[in-house]
Amino acid sequence: MKSAQDWRPARILLLIYAFLGAYTVFRSILGLPFQLWLAFLLPFVGVTFSLVHAVSGFGWRRAVIFLGLTLGLSLLLESVGVITGWVYGPYHYTARLGPLFLGSVPYLIPLTWFMMLYPSYVIAARLASRRWGPWVQLVAIAACGGLAMTAWDLVLDPLMVARSHWVWEVEGEYFGIPLHNYFGWWLTSFVILLVFGWIEMKWLPPGWERSPEFDRLAVLGYAIIGLGSILDAIKAELVGPALAALVGMAPWAWSAWNRK
Numbered sequence: 001m002k003s004a005q006d007w008r009p010a011r012i013l014l015l016i017y018a019f020l021g022a023y024t025v026f027r028s029i030l031g032l033p034f035q036l037w038l039a040f041l042l043p044f045v046g047v048t049f050s051l052v053h054a055v056s057g058f059g060w061r062r063a064v065i066f067l068g069l070t071l072g073l074s075l076l077l078e079s080v081g082v083i084t085g086w087v088y089g090p091y092h093y094t095a096r097l098g099p100l101f102l103g104s105v106p107y108l109i110p111l112t113w114f115m116m117l118y119p120s121y122v123i124a125a126r127l128a129s130r131r132w133g134p135w136v137q138l139v140a141i142a143a144c145g146g147l148a149m150t151a152w153d154l155v156l157d158p159l160m161v162a163r164s165h166w167v168w169e170v171e172g173e174y175f176g177i178p179l180h181n182y183f184g185w186w187l188t189s190f191v192i193l194l195v196f197g198w199i200e201m202k203w204l205p206p207g208w209e210r211s212p213e214f215d216r217l218a219v220l221g222y223a224i225i226g227l228g229s230i231l232d233a234i235k236a237e238l239v240g241p242a243l244a245a246l247v248g249m250a251p252w253a254w255s256a257w258n259r260k
Contacts, residue, residue, distance in 0.1 A: 006056050007214065013049040014221055020045060021228035025235060040098070040108070046225060047111045050118040053218050057122070058207045062200065066121075067114055069196050074113035077188045078105045088184035090169040097165050113188075119222035120148040121193055122215050123256040138197040146189035148222070151248030153185045155229045158241040175241050216257055223253040 020042050023032070054063035081087035082104040097106035124145035128137050158175045160166055172178035200207075226249045233242040 007217070010049055010053040010056060010217055013045060013052060014217065014224065017042065017045045017049055017221075018224050018228075021224065025228065025231045043108060043112050043115060046115040046221075049221055050115050050218075053122075053214075053221070054118055057210055057214065057218070062204065062207060065199060065204075066118065066196055069199075070114040070117055070192050071110040073192050073195070074188060075101060075105060075110045077184075077191070078109055081184060085169075087188070089172070089178035089180040091166055091181075092169070093166045094164055096163070113192075116152055116222070116225060117145070117149050117189055117192060119218045119225070120145045120152075120189065120252075121196075122218040123148050123222060123252050124193070126212070126215055126219070126256045126259045134201055138194065138201060141197060142190045142193035145193045146186040148249070148252040149189040150182055150185040151245060151252060152226055152229065153182060154248050155226075155233045155238070155241045155245030157181060158238050159229060159233045159236060162236055162238060175238070212260065219253055219256045222249070223257075226253070 020038060024038055024042060027033070051063060051067060054066055057063075077087050079102060081089075082092055085091070093100060093104065093106055093109075097108050100106055121141070124141040124143075127144060128141050130137075132140065154174075157177045161168060161176065168177060170178060172181070174182070226245065230242045230245050233239070233245070
């Protein structure tokens, strides 16, 4: 195994994301105008950060497989969810997030899945015990990565509904969101990470030696992306979802950051 982490590109991208996120949250307080292109630039920078970190963290092959699985499976399950209501509950997207795949899911959505699922995977991988067998470790990483990812949706879903990016067709138990949605988020994340772990274990050669300090950068990315959504929700007077996400996300970020 070899180590090949290059900190500079991922660090620069995360700084850019933090700056753009801060501008998005505080622009109205500073009297600055709203600019629509920022709503698309911010997730683009976040996705690029996760991809660059993944490439430096475990090489092009694993990074491309992780990206491809996330884009393909999230788009498939989201499409099935919109059309049938089975995966997340009955909902539909509006046109505010851009063009829709087959008239159902914005193309931006699978990219945002990758943006946050990769840091969630890094967190779960850092917390998994090396003493477990490979199959137990694989399932544990998929399950815990799914929980870390779903914790973000505690604030994201109410915030995006308030901005009319998608619409729930039923009144749910969690700030208007059906609890079934959160099982769907966990299941989608679990399936993606489980398939990736199986492919990695069965078909890929040993990966690069990952630096714990470098992986902390992905943990920091998880925290910054989550904090941006939480501050956005507070600004939109969605204090309940913001506090729920803070309680849900903080233990994952804190535990993974302090893992030796």
